[in-house]
Each structure stands twice: as C-alpha cells, then as structure tokens.
Amino acid sequence: MTLASVLGFFYFLALTTTTSQEISIKKGCQTKCGNVTIPYPFGVGPGCSLNSSFAITCDNTTAPPTPFLASINRQVVSISVHGAVIVNQPVSPINCSSEMTRGFLNTSLEGSPFTISARYNTLAVLGCTNSVWLRSDETTTVGGCMAICQTNTSANTNRSSCDGLNCCKATIPEGLQRFQFSYRSIQSSSNGFCGYAFPVDKKWFRHDYRNYTGLLLNQSFPYDQEFISAPLVLEWEVNNPQLNNLGACRNADDYRSISNIDEYSDPSTTRLSFDYYREYEYVSSTSYCYCQYGYQGSPYVPQGCIDIDECLLNTTITYCNSGTCFNTIGSYKCLFPRGAGISKGKIASISIGSVLGALLLALAAFQAVRTIRKRIKNKRRQEFFKRNGGLLLQQQLSSTDNSLDKTKMMVKLREDSKLQQNEDCGKESEAIEVDDMYEDFSSITGSMRFDSSSITIDDHMRLLGS
Structure with missing residues (x-):
C-alpha cells in the first residue's frame, strides 16, 4: 500500500465522520444531549440503549442540556463507540x-x-x-x-x-x-x-x-x-453484541496506526494506538467492535454497518480521475477508456527507466561473473601448487644457504583451464628462472605431459641447481 493510498484512506474516513455518527445512533432515538453525541449502545429514552447500564438521562434544565450515565449517576463528557x-x-x-x-x-x-x-x-x-x-x-x-x-x-x-x-x-x-x-x-x-x-x-x-x-x-x-x-x-465492553456479518470485534492492540498519542499519555512514553477518526482519541484497551473496511456506522445497531459509496466522495480519493467510478459492496472499481490514464510523458519515463534498469542489471551480472571466475582461477592455482609439491619446495628453499631475498621463482602457466586439467605444463621459450641464471638452463622446447605423482622434491632441486 502506497503512502498516497494510506493518506487517502484516512482522508476518506474524515469525510465520512458525520454520516458515521448519524448511522451509529439507533433509529428514532435522540442523537445528542447538549454538546455530547449519544451513539448506540448508549441511548436516551426507553428502548434506545442496549440495556440499563448504557442508559443516558438528559437534564434539560441546564444550558446546554447535560447528559448523565444513569447507572452510576455521573455526568458524561464524551462517548467513544470504540469502548470508552x-x-x-x-x-x-x-x-x-x-x-x-x-x-x-x-x-x-x-x-x-x-x-x-x-x-x-x-x-x-x-x-x-x-x-x-x-x-x-x-x-x-x-x-x-x-x-x-x-x-x-x-x-x-x-x-x-x-x-x-x-x-x-x-x-x-x-x-x-x-x-x-x-x-x-x-x-x-x-x-x-x-x-x-x-x-x-x-x-x-x-x-x-x-x-x-x-x-x-x-x-x-x-x-x-x-x-x-x-x-x-x-x-x-459488550460481551455478546448482536452483530451482522459486516461487523466484527477484536482486541484493540491488534490494530495500530501511525499516530503518536503522547498528547494524552505520559511525556516519557510514546506508543502507537488506533486512530480511525480523530474525535475517537479514547479506545478500549481490551476489545471493541467496528465496521469492516468499506462500511460505516455502528456494529452494535442491527444492520448498522452500511456500504460506503466511494464514488460520491472527492474524486482525488477514488483515483478515477480520467475514468468512471463504479461502487461495489465494500469497495469500488475504476473503468478507464483504452489508452487513458497514462500520458505519453509517463510512458516515455517508464520506457527510459526500464532500459536503464536493464543496463544496470546487465552490468551487475557481468561484474559478478568476472569476480566468480577470478576466484575460481585463484582457487585452482592454489590446488595445483599444493598437488605438485609446492609446499615441499618452499620448505627446501628455506633450508638452503641461498638468500631468499634474491630468490625469485616464476612459473608461467598457460591460462587454459583445459591445459590445467590435463596437467600439461609449459610451452616453447618458457622456463623457470632462479637468481637471474636463466642461461644455465635449457628452455622447454615443446609441450610436455607429466605425472604429478612422479615428480619428487629432488627433481625440483636438481632443476634449480642445488
């Protein structure tokens, strides 16, 4: 879900607040007492509340009238349908x-x-x-x-x-x-x-x-x-609300939004809390009931959750700017004419972006292959060095009286994986050079095949003139 759709969703909820308040009140019952809205399951008068615990008495002798929660005889400041x-x-x-x-x-x-x-x-x-x-x-x-x-x-x-x-x-x-x-x-x-x-x-x-x-x-x-x-x-809480199939009850901690509520919590704490409508700052910490997405009203009222006609709202919310909006149960659809909805500029931008993305992906793949091949080559060189007695040769060289600072060993191997696998070594005009005494050795005059198991350290040392 994009940020725009999230903001649009909350903006849409703000636009539907008034309608939601009207639906959350039982039909034929008093909607307000003074400045306080009385949503169901609360109610003023016989049959307007769920039971006597939620009955509200309205004192009309004051200006404005004052609501009281009859079961505990306390003045009501505000009521949230979300359990507070x-x-x-x-x-x-x-x-x-x-x-x-x-x-x-x-x-x-x-x-x-x-x-x-x-x-x-x-x-x-x-x-x-x-x-x-x-x-x-x-x-x-x-x-x-x-x-x-x-x-x-x-x-x-x-x-x-x-x-x-x-x-x-x-x-x-x-x-x-x-x-x-x-x-x-x-x-x-x-x-x-x-x-x-x-x-x-x-x-x-x-x-x-x-x-x-x-x-x-x-x-x-x-x-x-x-x-x-x-x-x-x-x-x-209402333990067993008579809900229709469009309402549900859930734990309050299961639904959270991106609003920080430190304005009514301790200054040392910051936490997230449900914030469907801005006027509903207070939400039950245990459970509450609500209408499912795409519906508005009160789940406590029989058939109190009704479908929202999104097509009647601001067109910037429906995202059907160049198309036709069709309301569906719990949602809406947009029908666009062929070719509409995307401008030529957007098509060009998308094309250029796609080409650049493909090039970057190809370059990354090429570099990855080069790196992998280089690692494989180095690993195979190390394996052949160990297999052909390289470690023993190093030990023998270190035990001689010759100065290691003057010793330089250069082995030219043909950069051919097939040659390495067949253990073919050397080609014409290639040789081993030690202490600049290249003239003391005869060059390898042709390609030679050897068996690594047949070469001993003595052979290496004789070759080096030790």
Whole structure:
C-alpha cells in the first residue's frame, strides 16, 4: 500500500465522520444531549440503549442540556463507540492526619460493563505532605507515591509535568471497578486540608488542572474551592453484541496506526494506538467492535454497518480521475477508456527507466561473473601448487644457504583451464628462472605431459641447481 493510498484512506474516513455518527445512533432515538453525541449502545429514552447500564438521562434544565450515565449517576463528557466514555468524577481534598486514613472513589462500578481505564488514567497526588498507597482491596497495596516539597513555587509552576516535586502520580492497575487508597500526612495545615488524591484522565492532568490557581499558590497544601470534579475515563465492553456479518470485534492492540498519542499519555512514553477518526482519541484497551473496511456506522445497531459509496466522495480519493467510478459492496472499481490514464510523458519515463534498469542489471551480472571466475582461477592455482609439491619446495628453499631475498621463482602457466586439467605444463621459450641464471638452463622446447605423482622434491632441486 502506497503512502498516497494510506493518506487517502484516512482522508476518506474524515469525510465520512458525520454520516458515521448519524448511522451509529439507533433509529428514532435522540442523537445528542447538549454538546455530547449519544451513539448506540448508549441511548436516551426507553428502548434506545442496549440495556440499563448504557442508559443516558438528559437534564434539560441546564444550558446546554447535560447528559448523565444513569447507572452510576455521573455526568458524561464524551462517548467513544470504540469502548470508552469520559465522566466527571467528584473530587474533594483529603484531611490532614498523622494516622493511616482510608479514602475511596464514591462510585462503584461492580456489576456494570465499566472499568477504570489504566491506559488513560493516573492516580494524582497534589501536595507534598502526604504518603499515598493505592489498594486493590482492604490489605493489598498495588501502587502509591509521595512527593518532595520544593520551596521555589514559581519554578514548579512552570513545570509541564508532575514528576515528584510538590505532586506525584502512580499507575492504576487494569480492570479496577473499585478504587480505594490509604494516606498519611506528615504535617498539618491551617485549614485542615493536605492536598488531593484522585484518579484522573492523564491528558487533563497534564494540561488543564493548572487552570485552578488555588492549586498553584501553595503547592505544599494546595486547595481551590472551585476544584470539585475531574474527568475520569471508563472503558466498556459488550460481551455478546448482536452483530451482522459486516461487523466484527477484536482486541484493540491488534490494530495500530501511525499516530503518536503522547498528547494524552505520559511525556516519557510514546506508543502507537488506533486512530480511525480523530474525535475517537479514547479506545478500549481490551476489545471493541467496528465496521469492516468499506462500511460505516455502528456494529452494535442491527444492520448498522452500511456500504460506503466511494464514488460520491472527492474524486482525488477514488483515483478515477480520467475514468468512471463504479461502487461495489465494500469497495469500488475504476473503468478507464483504452489508452487513458497514462500520458505519453509517463510512458516515455517508464520506457527510459526500464532500459536503464536493464543496463544496470546487465552490468551487475557481468561484474559478478568476472569476480566468480577470478576466484575460481585463484582457487585452482592454489590446488595445483599444493598437488605438485609446492609446499615441499618452499620448505627446501628455506633450508638452503641461498638468500631468499634474491630468490625469485616464476612459473608461467598457460591460462587454459583445459591445459590445467590435463596437467600439461609449459610451452616453447618458457622456463623457470632462479637468481637471474636463466642461461644455465635449457628452455622447454615443446609441450610436455607429466605425472604429478612422479615428480619428487629432488627433481625440483636438481632443476634449480642445488
């Protein structure tokens, strides 16, 4: 798949976002409450949600209207059809206490399809006078942290992350439906409050909590009377969705895109995550359901995944610029007139490129053959040198009194593989020269055939005049 097709695919998804939102809502049901879209399996009113766990009540007395998740009575901030919902969770300061004191999230998720997201939430502890332990039950500790006090308040105000100075954070275990912690204070404040400890959306904690000035004025004992709630990400699952054959459910980690999501993760971590539509930043870390490629809508709604007519979209996406687009089930086809679609310039470029490529390939093959032949030739020379007593000759030469610096042995072999295989050696006017005493030897006056096994070292030495 080319980069252009990948970009076109995501652009196409962006264009179809509005239609997808409309299809993901059950027919005849309220589409929005205030500024929040309510996709199925959530719903407002009787018969509009999958079950009571996903029922949404819409408070029309506020402006704009406010949606609430009825099963836990929490305000809904946003809903992702990919398995996540953000709610506003009440937050209250912790009382200073030198004794071990219990704290808990006054929202129970037990018996519901919701869990506290470990991927998108963190345990935040504001203030440096508390030690906090996160508990999975009455006695089991699964995390915690303690911040170090820093007197230079202005320096810490400009910090972009909570890294242990005047505040700290701890990882939340996966699958929690109850949230409880224990804390102990090492110092008391004038108002009796020693900061905050609460689970919160990582993205909000990185950027938005500093909007409360009271939390920054005294970071050893932070307190702001307007700070009464914070967003919490819940993940949800539908165990047995009634899917048609165009929808599917899968593990969220099986599908990844090229988008970095560090804008809502720890600054020290970078990872990849599913990013089908830009508004769906939050995706279940366990499983979610979706419509197959070429379809849009909601797999939770009966017949909710419908075919996308790509031919009605921008022609730059369909790649049918000079042809005719035909929509098919789950895809599309392009029909081009004979000779259309490729210009003469493109044909010339393709031809030139093909010729150059063929030439380069031929040159590479020629060079490879030359290299291989040269290696074979060198290997055969070494084999014949060893077979005909060359090693013994070298040993005898090294044991003589003659200076090796003056010794030069030159053996001219005919560059003929057939000659080498037949062990024919020499031709007329060729000889062996040692110490420039060529005149002391008679030349080989013809081609001679010899048996390598019959030649001894003494024969070699007599030839050399030793």
